Amino acid sequence: MALAAVLSAMRSIILDAPALPSDENARRNFYREQFPGLSECEAIDLAKMQPERLTIYTRSIFSGEAGILKNYFRMTVAAIERAYQRQGRLLKLRDFVQAMHKVFPWKTKTTEGLVESFERFLAHPASELGDQRELIRELAAFERQVFFARRLPLNEYEPGQGLRIDELRTRTVGDLLTLHWKLPTTTALGAFHWDIPSAQAAYKQSGNLPEMIDEREVRIIFSRDHENYVHWTQVPESVRLYLSSVERKDDSLGSLAEAFVTSCPTHSDEAKMFSDFLKLVETLLATGAIVLPR
Amino acid sequence: MKNFNLPAFGAGAGLRHAHFQDIIEKRPAFRWFEIINEDFMNFGGHVRECFEEIRKHYRIIGHGVCMSIGSTDPLDMEYLKNLKNFLDSINSPWTSDHLCFTMVDHTNLNDLIPLPFTREAAQNVIERVKIVQDYLERPFLLENVTRYVTVSDREMNESEFINTVLDEADCGLLLDVTNAYLNSQFHGNDALEFIRSLPLERVGQMHLAGWETHEDGSFIDSHDAPVPEPVWSLFRQVLELTGPSSVIVEWDNLLPPVARLLEEATQANTVMDSVFKTQKAA
Numbered sequence: 376m377a378l379a380a381v382l383s384a385m386r387s388i389i390l391d392a393p394a395l396p397s398d399e400n401a402r403r404n405f406y407r408e409q410f411p412g413l414s415e416c417e418a419i420d421l422a423k424m425q426p427e428r429l430t431i432y433t434r435s436i437f438s439g440e441a442g443i444l445k446n447y448f449r450m451t452v453a454a455i456e457r458a459y460q461r462q463g464r465l466l467k468l469r470d471f472v473q474a475m476h477k478v479f480p481w482k483t484k485t486t487e488g489l490v491e492s493f494e495r496f497l498a499h500p501a502s503e504l505g506d507q508r509e510l511i512r513e514l515a516a517f518e519r520q521v522f523f524a525r526r527l528p529l530n531e532y533e534p535g536q537g538l539r540i541d542e543l544r545t546r547t548v549g550d551l552l553t554l555h556w557k558l559p560t561t562t563a564l565g566a567f568h569w570d571i572p573s574a575q576a577a578y579k580q581s582g583n584l585p586e587m588i589d590e591r592e593v594r595i596i597f598s599r600d601h602e603n604y605v606h607w608t609q610v611p612e613s614v615r616l617y618l619s620s621v622e623r624k625d626d627s628l629g630s631l632a633e634a635f636v637t638s639c640p641t642h643s644d645e646a647k648m649f650s651d652f653l654k655l656v657e658t659l660l661a662t663g664a665i666v667l668p669r
Numbered sequence: 670m671k672n673f674n675l676p677a678f679g680a681g682a683g684l685r686h687a688h689f690q691d692i693i694e695k696r697p698a699f700r701w702f703e704i705i706n707e708d709f710m711n712f713g714g715h716v717r718e719c720f721e722e723i724r725k726h727y728r729i730i731g732h733g734v735c736m737s738i739g740s741t742d743p744l745d746m747e748y749l750k751n752l753k754n755f756l757d758s759i760n761s762p763w764t765s766d767h768l769c770f771t772m773v774d775h776t777n778l779n780d781l782i783p784l785p786f787t788r789e790a791a792q793n794v795i796e797r798v799k800i801v802q803d804y805l806e807r808p809f810l811l812e813n814v815t816r817y818v819t820v821s822d823r824e825m826n827e828s829e830f831i832n833t834v835l836d837e838a839d840c841g842l843l844l845d846v847t848n849a850y851l852n853s854q855f856h857g858n859d860a861l862e863f864i865r866s867l868p869l870e871r872v873g874q875m876h877l878a879g880w881e882t883h884e885d886g887s888f889i890d891s892h893d894a895p896v897p898e899p900v901w902s903l904f905r906q907v908l909e910l911t912g913p914s915s916v917i918v919e920w921d922n923l924l925p926p927v928a929r930l931l932e933e934a935t936q937a938n939t940v941m942d943s944v945f946k947t948q949k950a951a
Contacts, residue, residue, distance in 0.1 A: 378789045379741040382773040385782060385820065420785065420821035428817040431889065436780045481777040484707070484735045484748055488777065528713035561713070603715035 380412030458507035534663030535601025552629035598664035606662035611638030673841035673873035677913035680937030736766035765810035785821035798838035810841035841873035893922035
């Protein structure tokens, strides 16, 4: 279909932005060579378009994508800037996004697709992140989870709709441990090797990424509460593994308690362990991370 | 037929996240809001909560940017399903998108890329619009886009292309007066003559916007400034041809305070009132 060839050629000219000859006849020949699906007339038509006018689209598209990513990945972009500075270079985010497109073009209608391309690119050598790559990837993973927690619609389980904290406190221990929990769509779990939460708090306060981000194993549950505030709560690894496992034996608070107990030091006081477990459950309820359906 | 048989709601503005709190708290006197469908479809959380609160007090009509009606990729039926569900949920009496393509080869160009003015491109759009209108079960309007380039005018010009598509698809026109003006500057034609050549009985809605002017005098259709005087003047002349309509002032970037945006919408209403008062007097 001739139209498909023309639109495909337009896509390539605008997004791949090859260097175009300034002479119209030379451009026609270039297009016939690069896009063999074009007819002679179509190549003539496309060659009439002035390259500087086509550049308007290229710049606008990649500036737009850079703006979207900078909005949702502020710490990550700050870390990429720093990584480039360490290499004696200046980050031009629009150029970074254009390079990203060459390897991982945006393949969906949604911002989620752009986010996915961005994260894949951070793992790719072409992003040229040097020895900061792994830290930057974790910053991006953290900010991505916050992005989704903020945006996702809810399906079946809505924070604040199940049992409330004050209702738990009137129940017996046995009763409590038989309650079943569910994860709303806005809940996600993450494992990090750097102390991203502390970095995020510092960034929020000062507008700058800390000079050093401590290497520390951190496990986080991301969630959105019933007032639409997004939280990230540190949890023990055993709890993260349990909540994210599809092979757990059941979804009761009793099972969650068993997972929690494995994270406690041996010979811990039982009463204190249970008290700490209850505090965790209350935090998970308050932050919307879990729902206890009635 | 006038106004594509759609109600004329007067002038409103595009609804943007940054204005939510002011609108909820102060309830400024906008007649209606246009939203970008993709900004709210499939969204939850604070954004959706604010949107639902605003919807209790204002008429909202959906406008899209991602349909890519001119593409040769298959129509995205999942997108259409989500769009229909969303438009039904907000009781949008019509919806619109742009006469262009935004994706091809399953790659998102994230911009409104003009189509070649060919019979094949027109036929492709016509077939897709018929499917879309049937599926969405509401009137569908196509918006004329700003064109920095002419991809092909070998078979027909832009006016002939738009006329062919609207007539054979039997859909409406969202007349972007600013886009028509900017194209006249880019391509050296007369904006009013171009608009006169369109099937104005199919205009169901209009857009007005400002733009970025560079030092060298060139323009970018940036929606980041007030509507300039040449567009107000053109708008007045267009109203004399179309009659009352529903109009949106688009201001998407370098956002002004809500009060300033309301001034722009109010000015559009004032222009409309003066045109139709003059016509009535005559």
